Amino acid sequence: MKSSAIPWRTFPRAKTGWRRLTRTQSTVRRWWLAGEKTPVKRRWVNIGPGSSRSPAKTARQKRFSSNALPWADGRHLVTSEDITERKLAEQAMKESEEKYRTLFEGSKEPLCITTKDGKFVDVNKAIVELLGYDNKEELLKIGSMVQLYFNPGDLGKVQELLSKQHSVEDLDQELRRKDGGKIYALVTASTRKDSKGNVIGHKLTIKDITELKRTEESLKKREEEAGQLAMENAILAEIGKILSSSLKIEEVYERFAEEARKLIPLDRIMVGLNNPDKGNVTVAYVSGSNVDGRRVGDTYPLRHSGNEMVMKTRKPFLIQPESVEELERNQLFNLIPTFRGGLRSMMSAPLIWRDQVIGALHFRSAKFKAYTDRDLSLAERIAAQIAGTIAGAQLYEEMKQMVKQIGHAGLQISTSSAQIRARLGRASNRCGRAVLRH
Numbered sequence: 001m002k003s004s005a006i007p008w009r010t011f012p013r014a015k016t017g018w019r020r021l022t023r024t025q026s027t028v029r030r031w032w033l034a035g036e037k038t039p040v041k042r043r044w045v046n047i048g049p050g051s052s053r054s055p056a057k058t059a060r061q062k063r064f065s066s067n068a069l070p071w072a073d074g075r076h077l078v079t080s081e082d083i084t085e086r087k088l089a090e091q092a093m094k095e096s097e098e099k100y101r102t103l104f105e106g107s108k109e110p111l112c113i114t115t116k117d118g119k120f121v122d123v124n125k126a127i128v129e130l131l132g133y134d135n136k137e138e139l140l141k142i143g144s145m146v147q148l149y150f151n152p153g154d155l156g157k158v159q160e161l162l163s164k165q166h167s168v169e170d171l172d173q174e175l176r177r178k179d180g181g182k183i184y185a186l187v188t189a190s191t192r193k194d195s196k197g198n199v200i201g202h203k204l205t206i207k208d209i210t211e212l213k214r215t216e217e218s219l220k221k222r223e224e225e226a227g228q229l230a231m232e233n234a235i236l237a238e239i240g241k242i243l244s245s246s247l248k249i250e251e252v253y254e255r256f257a258e259e260a261r262k263l264i265p266l267d268r269i270m271v272g273l274n275n276p277d278k279g280n281v282t283v284a285y286v287s288g289s290n291v292d293g294r295r296v297g298d299t300y301p302l303r304h305s306g307n308e309m310v311m312k313t314r315k316p317f318l319i320q321p322e323s324v325e326e327l328e329r330n331q332l333f334n335l336i337p338t339f340r341g342g343l344r345s346m347m348s349a350p351l352i353w354r355d356q357v358i359g360a361l362h363f364r365s366a367k368f369k370a371y372t373d374r375d376l377s378l379a380e381r382i383a384a385q386i387a388g389t390i391a392g393a394q395l396y397e398e399m400k401q402m403v404k405q406i407g408h409a410g411l412q413i414s415t416s417s418a419q420i421r422a423r424l425g426r427a428s429n430r431c432g433r434a435v436l437r438h
Helices: 023-034 084-106 125-130 136-141 153-165 210-244 249-263 306-313 324-329 333-340 373-437
Strands: 041-047 062-070 076-082 111-115 120-123 167-176 182-193 199-208 268-275 280-288 299-301 317-319 345-353 356-365
Touching (some): 120 136, 125 136, 125 199, 153 167, 153 182, 153 199, 210 249, 210 373, 249 268, 249 280, 268 373, 306 345, 317 373
Antiparallel strands (some): 111 199, 167 182, 268 280, 268 356, 317 345, 345 356
């Protein structure tokens, strides 16, 4: 085919008004002159600088999309479209996506992208490490973000907020690690939209505040413990005042029990005094629910009882049985009436005076597992306070009895002396009358 078959003017000229064809443009012209047999041919070519008037360093490369349609007479109809801006936009978008991907993957902040209903679209390495998964694929397999929440309803709250305001910042959330551990996190989220402005999902940034939260909880716990300790010390001091206010223990038992209730939850409190020589225990004081055979003045065997347990170990003990059989297995047969009385938590502390276990202070609750080791420690401290008062009261009663006995003995002696003097007087009179007669 001769070159004259295609008028030169039919070739699209560059918008820059170049006078000569560039090398690339010549290549396109050769395509047309070659008379390709395809009915329609679409090509795009680069149009660049081609003369000394347009240096390569400053000219911008242009791109065209061309279609060639062969005619019956051997000529071609050629159309050309400048697609430079579109290609530049596509390139910019590709570069932007690559840049975003680099930033997303390399970010030290845990990031994830989800659909509107919380299904994973993508996650970065930081969130994989935070949640304790081996790799990205393993995390994506769990499917939905809801699987990561300790409280599944929390994700619904986030989605509800996003439906109203399109972004939220620093929401307190509790997430679950692969191993089941808890992560305290601040979640910042925003909506994702398509080119038409429709919401298609969410972007989430997760900030791990677990260590901060644990520190706050630790400080709060210490403050609570300090407050609790101050309250306990104040109540124990008040118990001490009550116990030292009178030698008559019966007068202070009720006030003492009232203060003890402020420290330890109880449905029954009892003081049992040991009688080792008799092998039994005397109930000295009771307040609260009734138990058969355990009223004031009653006695019960020392053997297989809470009193015997603390007498042997000299330490407080706690048992919270679920059945009578459990008490039998522990050979605590004398606690069975207490269990049958509806009391499920039983705690006893020794009353020690001058290195002797004189009895036990018993705390009882109808609630199963009502007591803890802290309660056991408090019971021991209360028992240590009341032991001296009980021993002092016992000594006081013994002294009263001794004085009474001495007084009674003195009266008997006085009576006997008077009787002797009277008898001696009568005898002396009889002797005097006998002498006079003789």
